[in-house]
Amino acid sequence: MDVDIGNALASVASPGVSRESLERLDEQVADAHERIEAGMADGEHGYEALNLPDRTDPDEIRRTVEPVADAEALVTVGIGGSALGAATITEALAAESDTEAISLDNVDPAWVSNHLERLPLENTAVNVVSRSGTTAETLANFLVVREAFEDAGVDWTERTIVTTGESGPLRDLSERHDLPSLSVPDGVPGRFSALSAVGMVAAAVCGHDLEALLSGAAAEAETLSGSLFDCPAYAYGATSYALDARGARMNAMVPYAESLETYSEWFAQLWAESLGKDDLGQTPLRALGATDQHSQLQLYRAGPRDKLVTFVTSEEGTDRSIPETDVEDLAYLGDATLGELLDAEFEATEASLAAAGRPNVRLELERVDEYELGGLLYGMEAACVLAGELYGVNTFEQPAVEWAKKATRGLLGGGEFEEADAVAEKSELRVER
Amino acid sequence: MDVDIGNALASVASPGVSRESLERLDEQVADAHERIEAGMADGEHGYEALNLPDRTDPDEIRRTVEPVADAEALVTVGIGGSALGAATITEALAAESDTEAISLDNVDPAWVSNHLERLPLENTAVNVVSRSGTTAETLANFLVVREAFEDAGVDWTERTIVTTGESGPLRDLSERHDLPSLSVPDGVPGRFSALSAVGMVAAAVCGHDLEALLSGAAAEAETLSGSLFDCPAYAYGATSYALDARGARMNAMVPYAESLETYSEWFAQLWAESLGKDDLGQTPLRALGATDQHSQLQLYRAGPRDKLVTFVTSEEGTDRSIPETDVEDLAYLGDATLGELLDAEFEATEASLAAAGRPNVRLELERVDEYELGGLLYGMEAACVLAGELYGVNTFEQPAVEWAKKATRGLLGGGEFEEADAVAEKSELRVER
Numbered sequence: 001m002d003v004d005i006g007n008a009l010a011s012v013a014s015p016g017v018s019r020e021s022l023e024r025l026d027e028q029v030a031d032a033h034e035r036i037e038a039g040m041a042d043g044e045h046g047y048e049a050l051n052l053p054d055r056t057d058p059d060e061i062r063r064t065v066e067p068v069a070d071a072e073a074l075v076t077v078g079i080g081g082s083a084l085g086a087a088t089i090t091e092a093l094a095a096e097s098d099t100e101a102i103s104l105d106n107v108d109p110a111w112v113s114n115h116l117e118r119l120p121l122e123n124t125a126v127n128v129v130s131r132s133g134t135t136a137e138t139l140a141n142f143l144v145v146r147e148a149f150e151d152a153g154v155d156w157t158e159r160t161i162v163t164t165g166e167s168g169p170l171r172d173l174s175e176r177h178d179l180p181s182l183s184v185p186d187g188v189p190g191r192f193s194a195l196s197a198v199g200m201v202a203a204a205v206c207g208h209d210l211e212a213l214l215s216g217a218a219a220e221a222e223t224l225s226g227s228l229f230d231c232p233a234y235a236y237g238a239t240s241y242a243l244d245a246r247g248a249r250m251n252a253m254v255p256y257a258e259s260l261e262t263y264s265e266w267f268a269q270l271w272a273e274s275l276g277k278d279d280l281g282q283t284p285l286r287a288l289g290a291t292d293q294h295s296q297l298q299l300y301r302a303g304p305r306d307k308l309v310t311f312v313t314s315e316e317g318t319d320r321s322i323p324e325t326d327v328e329d330l331a332y333l334g335d336a337t338l339g340e341l342l343d344a345e346f347e348a349t350e351a352s353l354a355a356a357g358r359p360n361v362r363l364e365l366e367r368v369d370e371y372e373l374g375g376l377l378y379g380m381e382a383a384c385v386l387a388g389e390l391y392g393v394n395t396f397e398q399p400a401v402e403w404a405k406k407a408t409r410g411l412l413g414g415g416e417f418e419e420a421d422a423v424a425e426k427s428e429l430r431v432e433r
Numbered sequence: 434m435d436v437d438i439g440n441a442l443a444s445v446a447s448p449g450v451s452r453e454s455l456e457r458l459d460e461q462v463a464d465a466h467e468r469i470e471a472g473m474a475d476g477e478h479g480y481e482a483l484n485l486p487d488r489t490d491p492d493e494i495r496r497t498v499e500p501v502a503d504a505e506a507l508v509t510v511g512i513g514g515s516a517l518g519a520a521t522i523t524e525a526l527a528a529e530s531d532t533e534a535i536s537l538d539n540v541d542p543a544w545v546s547n548h549l550e551r552l553p554l555e556n557t558a559v560n561v562v563s564r565s566g567t568t569a570e571t572l573a574n575f576l577v578v579r580e581a582f583e584d585a586g587v588d589w590t591e592r593t594i595v596t597t598g599e600s601g602p603l604r605d606l607s608e609r610h611d612l613p614s615l616s617v618p619d620g621v622p623g624r625f626s627a628l629s630a631v632g633m634v635a636a637a638v639c640g641h642d643l644e645a646l647l648s649g650a651a652a653e654a655e656t657l658s659g660s661l662f663d664c665p666a667y668a669y670g671a672t673s674y675a676l677d678a679r680g681a682r683m684n685a686m687v688p689y690a691e692s693l694e695t696y697s698e699w700f701a702q703l704w705a706e707s708l709g710k711d712d713l714g715q716t717p718l719r720a721l722g723a724t725d726q727h728s729q730l731q732l733y734r735a736g737p738r739d740k741l742v743t744f745v746t747s748e749e750g751t752d753r754s755i756p757e758t759d760v761e762d763l764a765y766l767g768d769a770t771l772g773e774l775l776d777a778e779f780e781a782t783e784a785s786l787a788a789a790g791r792p793n794v795r796l797e798l799e800r801v802d803e804y805e806l807g808g809l810l811y812g813m814e815a816a817c818v819l820a821g822e823l824y825g826v827n828t829f830e831q832p833a834v835e836w837a838k839k840a841t842r843g844l845l846g847g848g849e850f851e852e853a854d855a856v857a858e859k860s861e862l863r864v865e866r
Contacts, residue, residue, distance in 0.1 A: 001866060002863060002864070002865045002866060003863070003864045003865075004861055004862065004863045004864075005862045005864070006859065006860035006861040006862040006863070007859070007860055009860060009862060011860065012860045019862075079723075079724060079727045080724075080726075080727025080728050081727070084728070095543055095547060105724050106691055106721065106722075106723060106724045106775075107723055107771045107774050107775050107778070108689075108690055108691040108692075108771070108775060109750070109751050109752045109753040109770065109771035109772045109775070110528055110691075110692065110750060110751040111691035111692070112753060112771060113751065113753055114528060134762055134763065136766060136774065136778075137723060137727075137774070137778075139758075139760075139763050139766060140755045140766050140769075140771060140774055141771075143755055143756045143758055143763075143766065143767070144753060144755060144756065144771065146756070147756045169760045169762050169763055172760070173760065219866060220866065223866055228864070229864060230864070231864065232864045232865065232866055235864035249682065249737065249739060250683070250716060256541075257541055258539055258541040258543075258544035259541075259543065259544070265728070268728060268729065269727075269728035269729070272728060272729050272731060272732035272736070273728065273729075273731045273732065275732075275736075276731050276732025276733075276735060276736035277731065277732075277735045277736065278735070279735070279736065279737055279738065280736065280737065281732055281736040281737060283683060283718065283732060283736065283737075283739070283740070285716065285718065286719060288539065289539075290512075290539055290540055290570055291512060291513075291538050291539045293513075293834060293837060294512045294513025294514070294570075294702075294834070295513050295517070295698070295701060295702035295705060295706065296701065296702070296705050296706075297833065297834050297837065298705060298706045298709050298710065298831040298832075298833045298834050299705035299706065299708075299709025299710075299714055299716060300709075301833040301834075301836070302709060302710045302711070302712070302832070302833035303705070303708075303709035303710065303712065303713065303714040303716065304682065304712055304713065304714060304716075305712065306682060306716070307716070317542065317543060318542050318543040318546065319542045320542040320545060320546055320577060322573045322576055322577060323576045323577065323579070323580045325572075325576055327572075327602045327605070327606065329567055329602050330567065330572050330576075330602055332842065332845050332846050332847030332848075333569060333572060333573045333576065333845070333847075334576070335845070335846060336573075336845050336846075337542065338540045338541070338542035338545060338573060338574075338577065339542045340845065341540050341569065341570070341573055341841075341845065342539075342540050342541060342542070344840075344841045344844040344845050345540070345569075345570075345837070345841050347840070347844060347856045348836075348837040348838075348839075348840035348841040348844060348852070348853075348856060349837045350856075350859070351837075351840055351852070351855050351856040351859065352833075352836040352837040352840060352852070354859065354860070355836060355852075355855055356833070356836075375866070398731040399731075399735070400730065400731045400734040400735035400785075400789070401726060401727070401730050401731050401734075403734070403781075403785040403788060403789075404726060404730065404778070404781040404782045404784075404785040405781075406781075407777075407780070407781035407784055407785060408774075408777045408778050408781040409765065411777040411780060411781060412765050412766070412768070412769050412773065412774065412777050413765050413768060413769075414764075414765030414766075415765075419781070419784070419785070419788075420781075422784050422788055423780050423781060423783075423784040426439065426440070426783070426784065426787065427439035427440055427442060427444065427445045427787070428437055428439040429437065429438045429439040429442060429452075430435060430436070430437045430439070431435070431436045431437075431438070431661070431662060431663070431664065431665045431668035432435045432436075432665065433434060433435060433652060433653065433656055433665055433808070
């Protein structure tokens with residue numbers, strides 16, 4: 001991953017960050033890097049995620065998924081960080097796999113039922129992922145999936161891989177039924193676990209190159225250093241932080257590739273859950289080029305000056321010619337390919353924001369393959385860890401989601417929780433049709 | 434659509450709006466409603482969109498799509514407002530249709546090719562939509578689709594419906610090949626056109642009840658009146674505006690239904706392109722319940738106090754039991770259904786935001802069907818028009834997207850444009866791996 005922050009400079013954009021400010025900020029980056037390096041060396045909670053390129057064992061993952069390696073379809077049953085890493089990898093690389101990968105990451109009953117009716121269960125693999133083994137949505141969906149296999153006369157124990165912590169209900173269950181299983185590594189929060197078994201089981205079932213994912217990440221890890229000017233990940237994290245401090249309260253992630261749409265969801269979780277605390281944090285926006293030029297660009301270019309736009313581009317890829325036409329006004333299209341049109345749209349959009357003084361940053365991949373994707377995921381994780389240090393927040397916790405978990409459990413009769421009582425006290429001001 | 438703004442009141446949330454402030458704002462709502470009514474009566478540009486429930490002719494649309502009414506798959510070739518209305522309707526109601534509906538709303542070559550290889554072209558309908566008939570992405574994709582039909586030996590003229598303006602290249606082409614065609618109505622901007630032929634052709638091909646879509650919208654239209662306390666759409670538009678003015682610079686649209694995920698994209702375009710101008714406008718965020726509780730909730734509850742969260746709920750729907758389990762810690766799940774779990778998650782999340790003083794609003798549908806969906810789309814359009822009046826912006830234009838269109842055309846050799854020259858002058862500050 002290369003990064004170009006030229007259009008985030010104060011000489012181009014407002015808000016923008018001056019070269020001098022970046023140099024002063026670089027002293028904080030050096031300090032933050034020391035803390036990050038120490039955390040990695042000591043395997044501290046969270047920082048340990050940045051060691052995954054060395055720690056993850058691709059052979060163990062491939063051995064474990066061997067019983068379902070020929071699956072036509074793969075269902076990852078998980079939510080949040082237990083699903084998004086797997087989905088990001090399998091979506092980005094879907095064109096290279098014959099296995100259809102989906103995530104059951106919601107408990108919408110109609111949607112769950114539609115998936116289960118459609119899937120060839122006798123040839124479907126199930127990848128159930130929950131560190132605690134108690135996540136309500138995941139366990140409910142797993143119970144439903146298990147029943148669907150039983151109803152179809154398929155032995156679910158032959159089709160299921162479990163990824164969970166060292167103990168808990170899901171660990172017990174996997175031992176009772178002797179299921180192939182892997183461990184969520186200690187010290188790695190869900191949203192930082194794409195490059196562990198949590199994300200790599202799906203990649204393995206879909207036949208992707210696990211070593212290339214890890215070596216791409218390792219190459220990015222090698223750039224971590226005491227200066228943002230030498231490390232693309234830190235350049236991105238520091239620039240995002242500096243822009244937020246200057247008014248860019250939002251960060252729109254805009255890949256120019258359909259295959260990276262799920263990557264934007266993954267990024268949105270990483271950024272929101274890691275940095276959104278203590279009344280701080282830059283809000284991630286998800287958009288897609290070229291589509292959202294016809295939806296969000298008006299706002300990004302002419303709305304409030306409160307956004308950084310991050311583009312992700314890929315140099316190489318499949319292309320397709322645009323056929324010639326006898327319509328004179330459209331003749332210029334017939335001289336181009338769809339890829340050239342997409343590239344021109346990207347360059348035009350980037351320049352249109354710069355011309356309006358709106359800050360933007362470019363993340364450049366050579367292509368969308370395992371190696372580059374591993375680098376992108378690792379790079380964004382390192383950028384996020386650095387940003388967390390600069391904000392001074394606890395990057396690796398998510399305490400604000402506990403309240404709703406307790407209330408949900410209480411509402412369903414799973415124990416006494418005062419949070420559930422508060423639900424009944426809702427303030428109302430209704431306007432009805 | 435019913436609206437509950439109780440959790441946006443200053444007595445609950447910060448930012449929040451006091452009952453007294455709402456009553457003062459209601460005087461502006463009364464004035465804005467007069468302007469909206471006059472615009473509708475005179476068929477003024479933009480306001481005309483609010484007349485669509487009366488103006489759209491479902492019989493004409495059904496007659497026009499008759500040649501492809503038995504299609505197995507439908508491809509809408511369009512982008513932005515020419516695609517999102519159709520996609521919102523067909524996604525929301527997908528469970529009721531045997532026709533698979535997709536949108537080619539991007540020019541990513543690998544993605545376009547994958548779709549074309551996968552589709553049963555001999556039984557696929559094409560719905561090409563562009564008011565001007567010159568939209569680069571749409572026309573390029575249409576040329577590619579046409580070639581794919583020819584290569585497959587399928588007569589594309591038998592499979593294609595055109596929706597365009599009264600003149601332009603696409604109108605000429607439809608006349609030359611005698612294609613079934615419909616007109617984009619005058620005075621209706623793309624993002625307000627879901628309830629015209631632009632959105633309804635796809636609904637008709639998929640066999641949905643066009644009259645119910647329009648009568649649901651008409652019921653919402655009947656509520657338009659001089660007070661936000663009598664009109665759900667205005668209650669929503671006015672509350673969003675008031676919250677933005679008090680610091681909620683973002684508006685997260687969070688349906689608790691997978692089938693409404695595309696609706697959030699449609700809303701994001703409506704809100705961003707209509708209100709994002711003159712350095713004003715509230716930025717739409719897209720999220721999904723319950724999934725994003727494990728991704729965005731931490732930020733919404735504990736990050737900066739700069740967001741309004743809008744929930745969309747549905748009272749009735751398909752349900753599915755959660756099987757019982759012998760795992761004690763999970764026994765409470767086995768007494769519930771997936772629908773009850775989803776409802777509990779919604780109530781818990783809503784209450785968790787209120788308990789943290791974060792403003793939120795509830796949009797309530799009885800179910801996700803044609804009638805309720807028509808009401809939701811119309812209601813959000815009316816809310817947006819009201820908000821535009823309160824901001825004092827030109828709701829129906831999108832001037833900021835022109836720059837990039839010209840630059841794109843120039844870069845591809847489609848004429849001389851100074852915008853294209855500016856692309857070459859990009860400011861760079863590269864950090865490389």
